[in-house]
Amino acid sequence: MVLNIIWVGFILIGFLVALVKLAQGDMLIFTKIMTGLFDTAKTGFDISLGLVGVMSLWLGIMKIGEHAGMITLFAKGLDPLFRRIFPEIPRAHPAGGSIVMNFSANMLGLDNAATPLGLKAMRELQEINPNKEVASNPMIMFLVLNTAGITLIPTSVIAIRQSMAASQGLTNFNAADIFLPTLIGTFISFAAGLIAVAYVQRIKLLQWPIVAFFGGFAALMGLMYLGLRGLPPAEMSATIGLIGSLVIFGVIVLFVGVGAARRINVYESFVEGAKEGFGVAITIIPYLIAILVAISVFRTTGCMDFIVGGIGAAVVALGMNADFVPALPVGLMKTLSGSGARxxxxxxxxxxxxxxxxxxxAAIIQGSTETTFYVLAVYFGSVNIRKTRYALSCGLFADFVGVVGAILVGYAFFH
Known part of the structure; x- marks a missing residue:
């Protein structure tokens, strides 16, 4: 519904502005609009088509990891942390396992597996919910952390960057150079969501699994940043790309190696997952083209430049660097629509x-935040929750902190 309003608004506002420009003597404005529509429709198709290979590759590898039991193993490692974050879930209740599996799938980029697991977790949480129309504390914690969840490997963002680099004639381009900054950005968002909900629910965060998780992650990221900060920007970018490539390829080798050791048919597992990747990439085409043509109208008529320019002027007036402003609309849109932000x-x-x-x-912001309104609507709607209490405010707070954190991280690594 929200995306529908935005889409219609972009086109109608663009049309009205175009009429004003026509009245002012710009006889080519509608020609520019039509050229932009056709060009962006082609761009959307080309990008989506370029995603087919990468998405098929990654989902094929993830299917190997799933069959090899790596997702389950990963979930077991996270269990001590999540038992402290969800103290109201009875020990050994199925909801606890579904929540851990959902987060494990999200962290590894398994969106297709994460959503069914998340809906299953909500149904199980509803079973222990004393008021079936009001969101329980565990439900709110689960959904806020879902909207700000850590994604270890931003698969689709990397795939889009790689596809666009080829179309822009970039050779030896490493699309994984955003891996480390995105990981830090999404961790900031996750921490903000956790702290916000824990404060309301009076959950003690000074427990060893929580402290170990946050302390270990923060220490690792801090050491990496200290080791990289003295490098020239170009060398820093190349080093981050190397780290990202090593981590991603390391995951591939680990999954394939464990799958082979456990005597599963690695090749057949890969093909099974790759088929899903083809479907995911093709499904994106109409959504991406739809939002791109609306943005094209909005930008061609000057509306986007007016908004970005206004924000930029305000930022400059405050004495701040405004280089981040063109990427800011991605963060503003992401809370409303994932496809719109894409x-x-x-x-x-x-x-x-x-x-x-x-x-x-823009890529870091896209990979660091989640679609708060969509997640809350789908998950709460699946169990007929009418009163969501403070879930939306905490989710939006996590998104806001995540966007700010992504901007700061982007400056630290690439500016």
Whole structure:
């Protein structure tokens, strides 16, 4: 519903502004609009088509990991942490296992597996919910952390960057150079959501599994940043890309190696997952084209430049650097619509270049935040929850902190 309003608004506002420009003597404005529509429709198709190979590769590898039991093993490792975060879930209740599996799948980029597990967890949480129309404390914690969940490998963002780099003629381009900054950005968002909900629910965060998790992660990221901060920007970007590539390829080797050791048919598992990847990439085409053509009308008529320019002027007036402003609409849209934010990210990369600071920052923001309204609507709607209490406010707070954190991280690594 929200995306429908935004889509219609972009086109109608663009049309009205175009009429004003026509009245002012701009006889080519509608020609520019139509050229932009056709160009962006082609761009959307080309990007989506370029995703087929990468998504098939990654989902094939993830299917190997799933069959090899790596997802289950990963979930067991997270269990001590989540038992402290969800103290009201009875010990050994199925909801606890579904929650851990959902987060494990999300962290590894298994969106197709994560959503069914999340809906299953909500149904199980509803079973122990004393008031069936009011969101329980565990439900709120689960959904807020879902909207701000850590994604270890931003698969789709990396795939889009790689596809666009080829279309922009970039050779030896490493799309994984956003891996570390995105990981830090999404961790900031996750921490903000956890702290916000824990404060309301009076959950003690100074428990060893929680402290160990946050302390270990923060220490690792801090050491990496200290080791990288003295490098020139180009060398820092290359080093981050190397780290990202090593981690991603390390996951591939680990899954394949464990699968072979456990005597599963690795090849057949890969093919099974790759088939899903093809379907996912093709499904994106209409959504991406739809939002891109609306953005094209909005940008061609000057409306987007007016908004971005206004924000930029305000930022400059405050004495701040305004280089981040063109990527800011991605963060504003992400809370409302994932596909809308993806379209804006592509628009930024097309306008400024996939390897520009603005392009990298848009990718980091896209990978660091989640669609709060969509997640709350789908998950609460699946169990007929009418009163969501403070879930939305905590989710939006986590998103806001995540966007700010992503911008700061982007400056630290790429500016």
């Amino acid at each position: 379209g804006l990210m592509v628009d930024v990369m097309t306008t400024y270049g996939v390897d520009s600071f603005q392009g990298k920052l």
